[in-house]
Amino acid sequence: MKKKLVFWVLTVLMVSALILTACQPSAEPAPPAEEPAQVEEPEPVEEPEEFVFGMLLVGPYNDRGWSQAHHEAGEYVMENLPGTRMIYLDVVNTADRPGTTAAQLAEELVQQGAQLVVFNSDDMKDDAVEFTRNNPDVYVIHASGDSVWAEGENYVPLPNMVNVMGEMEYGKMIAGCDAALHTQTGSIGYLGPLINEETRRLVASSYLGAQYCWENYLGNDPADLNFRVTWIGFWFNIPGFTEDPTQVANEFINTGVDVIISGIDTTEALVEARKATGEGNQVYAIPYDYVGACDEAPEVCLGVPWYNWGPAYLRHITSAMNGTWESVFEWLPPDWGDINNHDTTAIGYVSGPGMSPDNEALLQQFIDELAGGLNLWVGPLNFQDGTTFLAEGQEATDHEIWYLPQLLEGIEGRSE
Amino acid sequence: MKPSRTRNISILFQLGGLVLAFGFVSLILLLIDADPIQAFSLLWEGAVGNTTRIASVFVVWVPIVLVTCGVLVTFTAGLWNIGIEGQITIGAIFTTGVIRMFLDTPVNPVLVIILSMLAGMLGGALWAVLAGVLKVFSGVNEIFGGLGLNFIATALNIGLIFGAWSRPGVASMSGTEPFPEVYWLPTFQNFRFSWYSILLSVIGLVVIYFLLQGTHFGLRLKAVGKSIKSAFRLGITTWQHMLLAFLVCGVFAGLAGALQVVAVYHRLIPSISSGYGFMGLMIGMLINYQAIWVAPIALFFAALNIGGIQLPIVMKLDSALTGVLQGSLVLFVLLMQGVKQRVLGKQ
Numbered sequence: 237m238k239k240k241l242v243f244w245v246l247t248v249l250m251v252s253a254l255i256l257t258a259c260q261p262s263a264e265p266a267p268p269a270e271e272p273a274q275v276e277e278p279e280p281v282e283e284p285e286e287f288v289f290g291m292l293l294v295g296p297y298n299d300r301g302w303s304q305a306h307h308e309a310g311e312y313v314m315e316n317l318p319g320t321r322m323i324y325l326d327v328v329n330t331a332d333r334p335g336t337t338a339a340q341l342a343e344e345l346v347q348q349g350a351q352l353v354v355f356n357s358d359d360m361k362d363d364a365v366e367f368t369r370n371n372p373d374v375y376v377i378h379a380s381g382d383s384v385w386a387e388g389e390n391y392v393p394l395p396n397m398v399n400v401m402g403e404m405e406y407g408k409m410i411a412g413c414d415a416a417l418h419t420q421t422g423s424i425g426y427l428g429p430l431i432n433e434e435t436r437r438l439v440a441s442s443y444l445g446a447q448y449c450w451e452n453y454l455g456n457d458p459a460d461l462n463f464r465v466t467w468i469g470f471w472f473n474i475p476g477f478t479e480d481p482t483q484v485a486n487e488f489i490n491t492g493v494d495v496i497i498s499g500i501d502t503t504e505a506l507v508e509a510r511k512a513t514g515e516g517n518q519v520y521a522i523p524y525d526y527v528g529a530c531d532e533a534p535e536v537c538l539g540v541p542w543y544n545w546g547p548a549y550l551r552h553i554t555s556a557m558n559g560t561w562e563s564v565f566e567w568l569p570p571d572w573g574d575i576n577n578h579d580t581t582a583i584g585y586v587s588g589p590g591m592s593p594d595n596e597a598l599l600q601q602f603i604d605e606l607a608g609g610l611n612l613w614v615g616p617l618n619f620q621d622g623t624t625f626l627a628e629g630q631e632a633t634d635h636e637i638w639y640l641p642q643l644l645e646g647i648e649g650r651s652e
Numbered sequence: 653m654k655p656s657r658t659r660n661i662s663i664l665f666q667l668g669g670l671v672l673a674f675g676f677v678s679l680i681l682l683l684i685d686a687d688p689i690q691a692f693s694l695l696w697e698g699a700v701g702n703t704t705r706i707a708s709v710f711v712v713w714v715p716i717v718l719v720t721c722g723v724l725v726t727f728t729a730g731l732w733n734i735g736i737e738g739q740i741t742i743g744a745i746f747t748t749g750v751i752r753m754f755l756d757t758p759v760n761p762v763l764v765i766i767l768s769m770l771a772g773m774l775g776g777a778l779w780a781v782l783a784g785v786l787k788v789f790s791g792v793n794e795i796f797g798g799l800g801l802n803f804i805a806t807a808l809n810i811g812l813i814f815g816a817w818s819r820p821g822v823a824s825m826s827g828t829e830p831f832p833e834v835y836w837l838p839t840f841q842n843f844r845f846s847w848y849s850i851l852l853s854v855i856g857l858v859v860i861y862f863l864l865q866g867t868h869f870g871l872r873l874k875a876v877g878k879s880i881k882s883a884f885r886l887g888i889t890t891w892q893h894m895l896l897a898f899l900v901c902g903v904f905a906g907l908a909g910a911l912q913v914v915a916v917y918h919r920l921i922p923s924i925s926s927g928y929g930f931m932g933l934m935i936g937m938l939i940n941y942q943a944i945w946v947a948p949i950a951l952f953f954a955a956l957n958i959g960g961i962q963l964p965i966v967m968k969l970d971s972a973l974t975g976v977l978q979g980s981l982v983l984f985v986l987l988m989q990g991v992k993q994r995v996l997g998k999q
Contacts (some may be wrong), residue, residue, distance in 0.1 A: 325965050330917075331825070333971065334926035335712050335957060337917070340844065343704060344961055359826040370842065430824035469814055470825040477810060477825055477922045641821060652821045 287352075287557050289313070290345030291324040292338055294357035294501075295472050300532060301501035301525040302471060305543045306356045306379065308526075312546030312578075313553055320553060323348050329359070331474045338363035339370070346374055352556050354379060354549070357471070358434055361390075368397045375556045379545065380434060382638065385565035389639055399565040400548045402583035405441040405613075405637065406570055406606055407541025408497075410585045411522045412445030413602045414538045415495040416461065417453065417595040418520050425488035426465040427481055429472075429500045431652055437640040439465050442497050443647050444612040445602070453598050458646075462492075465649035471501045482508060489519055495538070496521045506533040520590050527576075530588040537588030539599075544581050567634065572607035613637055618645035658996075665992040669985035676984065677977045686969055694966055695974070698959035705958060707843035710850060711916060712928075712954035715740070715908040717853040719932030720946045721860040722904030727941045728864055729897035730877035735783040735798025736929035738805030739776040739902045743909025745809055746775030748828065748920040751835050751913075752817065761834040768835075769910040776906020777899050779805065784898035788891040794898075810922055817920065827921035837915040846915045856904060861943040863900075873897055905929065934982045940989070953978055 291310050295303035303326060310322040323345055328338050338360040342353045352375035355364040364378040369392075376397045382388040384397050415424045424446055426439050443463050450461045466487070468479040481500055485508035488496055498505040498521060509521035510533035520538045523529035527544070530537035548568060555561045568582035576584040585603070587596060615626030619642040626632055642651045678688035699709055719736060726733035733739075750768035779801060786797040810825075819829045837846040864870040875883040876893045884890050912924050931953060939945035960974030 323965055325961075329825075330827070330921050330926075331923045333961075334923050335916075335928075336961065337844075340708060341961065344698075344965060347702070347704075348965055359824060362830055430822070430826070432822045432824060467823065469810070469823070474825065474922075476806065650823070652818070652823060 285319050287317075287320045287553070288349040289320060289322055289352040289354065289553055290342070290348070290350030291322060291354040292328045292341055292345070292356060292360065293324060293326040294329055294359060295327060297324060297326040299472065299501055299526075300503050300529050301523070302543070303356065303501065304528075305526045306354065306545055309545035309549050310354075313550050316546075316550055317554060317557075320557075323350060328357075329470075329474075331470075331477055339367040342367045343371075346371065351375065352377065352553060355381070358432065359430075359471070364397070365392055365394065368394045372396055375552075375561060377549065377552055382565060384563050387635060388565065393563075395563045396561075397563055398552050398561075400545070400552070401567050402543050402545075403567055403569045404438060404541060404543065404583050407583045407585050408438045408441035409445030409448075409606065409612060410599065410603060411497050411524075411539065411541050412442035412447075413449035413453075414591070414595070414599055415442070415497055415520075415522060416446040416450040417598055418538055418590075418592070419495045420518070421462075421492045421494045422456075422460050423462040423491075423493045423495075424464075425485075425493035425496045426463070426649070427484055427488070427496055427498045427500055427505050428465045428467040428649070430470050431467050431650060433639050433641075435467075435499060436643055436651065437637055438499060439647065439649075440640055440644045441612075443644055447646070448612055449598070449602055453602070461646075463647050464493075465499075465643070465647060467650060468500060473500075473502065473504070481505070485509070485521075489517065494519050498522060498524045501525055503529055503532040506530075506537055509533065509536040522588075527584070527586055530586070534589040536590050538590045539585055539587040541583065541585050543583055544578060547579060548582060567638070575603065575607075619643070620645055620647060620651050661996070662992065665988040666985055669988040670981065672984040672988070673977060673981040676980045677973065680973075680976065681969075684969075686967055691963060691967060691969065691973070694962040695956060695959035698962035699955035700959075704843065707840070707845045709951070709954045709958045710845045712957050713951055714845070714849040714853045714911060714915075715926070715928045716931055716935065716950040716954055717946055718856050718904045718908040718911070719928050720935045720950055721853075721856045721943070722901035722908075723932045723936045724860055724864060724941055724943055724946070725873065725904075726897045726901045727936050728870070728877050729873045729894055730880070731784075731787075731894060731897060732795050732933075733780065733783065733798060733898065733901050734795045734933070735780065735801045736901065736905050736932060737925045737927070738798070738802035738929075739779045739905035740909040740912070740925035740929050741802075741805040741809050742779040743772035743776035743906030744913045744920060744924040745805075745812065745909075746906070747772035747910040747913045748812075748817070751831055755831070755835075765835060765837060765914055768914060769907065772910025772913070773903045773906040776904070776909060777902035780898040780902025780905065781895060784895040788894055806922075809920065809924065813920055813922055825922050827917065827919045830917075830919045835914065836918050837911070839915075844916070849911050849915045852907065852911070856907070857943070857947055860904075860946075864943055869893075869896075931978070934978060938982045938985055 293303040293306055297307040298304055314320050314322055325341055328341055345353055354377045356379045358380040361381050365383050368376045378399050380401045381399045382390055383392050384394055384399050429435055446463060447458055450456050451458050466484045468481050468484060470478045473481050481504040485496055485505050489512045496505040496509060503523050505521040506523055509519040512519040513536050520536050522538050523540045525543055527542040529540045570583050571577050571581035575581050576586060613632035615630040616628045617626040619625045681688040681691055700706055723733055723736060747768040750771040751764060754764040783794050783797045783801055786792040787794045813828055814823050817828045837848050839846050872888045872893055875888055876890050880890050935949050939949050956974040956978060960971040963969040963973055964971055
């Protein structure tokens with residue numbers, strides 16, 4: 237009897253506590269949708285002028301890849317814009333932070349004083365939109381998203397959101413060219429993350445760059461170039477949930493691939509290339525995302541196409557601070573004057589120590605051609621299933637490239 | 653010795669376990685040059701600092717309560733239902749499957765939600781009974797059977813998310829396409845939790861409490877759990893009771909999975925079980941299988957989970973620290989139980 241009584245008392249207490257706390261939202265800092273929570277937060281009292289921006293990183297902040305590139309961009313903003321401070325949360329994905337959502341974690345950054353939140357992954361799109369809607373007074377930068385692209389397919393008018401993305405298509409074309417110049421077996425492997433429009437267009441760009449250099453610089457038959465992609469299922473390895481990128485890289489190497497282009501956020505391709513090279517089988521890799529990615533295994537690194545988010549973030553955070561914020565979708569090109577200028581370019585390509593001097597000259601020639609207006613997204617180009625993508629002489633529009641529905645003919649691997 | 657005194661001593665030892673666990677985690681924090689006081693106050697602040705956070709705690713509380721209720725039944729029957737994670741996952745898969753079936757039909761969304769949740773319970777129950785059948789008829793220990801079934805459930809889940817149920821043109825571990833809002837369990841104001849979820853878990857608590865404390869079925873399960881042979885000699889149909897225990901546990905796990913889909917994520921994601929199954933097992937051990945403690949201890953664990961988010965933001969510590977605290981809590985409390993038995997035994 238006594239136990240039953242205790243049980244009931246506990247249950248009633250808990251439920252009533254819940255009702256009491258939940259029914260009086262006005263007594264506490266307001267729920268997110270109604271009021272700008274950050275204004276009422278007492279926390280940022282030390283420096284009233286400080287502007288706090290928060291960042292949600294999909295991977296570890298030090299992944300030598302996508303997330304580190306964002307993290308360093310945040311540091312760049314702090315260096316160049318006095319009065320700003322970054323707070324961040326990394327490994328924001330449901331496998332690493334079970335039971336949470338990106339929108340919920342963004343709220344936590346706001347609770348800590350963030351007036352602007354960066355969502356750094358396309359994967360967070362639904363959460364970014366939900367959060368932006370519910371927090372009209374918090375600025376949001378969704379990197380790699382397309383939600384506020386008026387001509388895009390997922391347009392949602394959100395005055396407090398900005399979309400930023402670099403034209404990595406160029407970086408990947410350069411990577412593809414670099415791979416084609418160095419392959420001895422004529423086999424290039426693309427270590428793919430998950431499959432979506434973004435990753436399809438980047439794989440296709442790599443293929444276009446590889447084809448161009450293979451044919452025009454080396455004078456080879458296009459049919460002799462083998463280009464295939466294997467997808468692991470996410471931006472990085474999540475044991476038990478994704479394919480193991482180490483195994484995929486090995487599978488490439490065991491089946492004749494001697495240059496691996498990485499599309500994932502981490503550096504497994506480099507590590508496996510070094511291992512194979514150490515065993516007498518020369519294999520190169522081209523990592524992705526982060527300017528310092530080659531450091532993991534410099535001797536087998538041909539180069540890295542990298543994102544430079546700093547200047548764009550600096551611009552948007554400045555405009556948030558001085559009240560000139562505007563909701564825009566930006567797909568930013570490299571600074572063709574110097575594609576590796578940290579203050580001006582949106583994407584770049586750094587040659588790695590594995591690059592041979594002869595090929596370096598050829599690769600520079602290719603970069604110069606791109607800078608001069610060379611467009612590889614010109615027909616005739618077919619989709620993987622043989623249907624026509626672009627007729628002879630037809631140029632792809634931004635829309636067609638961004639929303640590439642299939643891989644291109646000549647690429648082996650899943651399109652969706 | 654009077655029963656009340658025994659109980660007091662028991663509580664004393666359990667509190668001792670609690671203190672040791674906090675001491676252990678403080679030691680770890682000191683070793684990495686972090687301030688334990690700051691960490692614990694952040695945990696507290698992060699869990700109850702405002703209504704949004706409290707609401708988030710209850711979002712996590714619901715599945716933990718349901719799952720713990722489920723494992724109490726199997727624990728009572730002397731079974732280690734390690735397969736609980738898989739049962740949550742299959743529940744979520746069944747729920748998602750039913751909603752997908754009715755997506756573009758005129759069927760009333762409320763009906764679809766109810767059907768999908770029933771399907772989730774069915775799915776969880778089937779997966780649990782499978783573990784039971786393997787144990788009863790093939791002699792596969794439920795721990796190994798459960799582990800195997802967990803792997804299969806995960807593989808099936810990933811296969812569906814990455815393949816048959818992937819978003820159009822997309823294959824990503826971020827999950828399936830979110831369902832339209834009409835198929836979401838309504839949440840309270842702008843908070844993340846739903847009264848319906850809370851109600852279901854409270855009903856679950858009541859059902860389990862009375863099932864285990866006040867019914868013949870509960871008594872017979874206890875007999876099976878204490879000793880299969882004696883129970884058999886007493887005329888209890890042992891294997892049927894084991895299967896029933898699995899079935900009941902599976903229903904609860906399936907419901908937890910269903911709620912993860914209709915109330916929390918509104919889609920199927922790879923880590924849909926979120927480790928709540930294992931957490932339920934931990935809590936079951938921690939509370940020595942007494943249903944009365946499920947609600948508060950689950951609340952405590954849920955609060956740790958939500959409060960833990962502050963650690964990486966403010967102190968650059970890994971959130972996994974809360975997992976260490978939860979795990980060491982179980983270990984130290986069990987350890988203290990052992991100590992208590994030795995001490996009392998000597999008296």
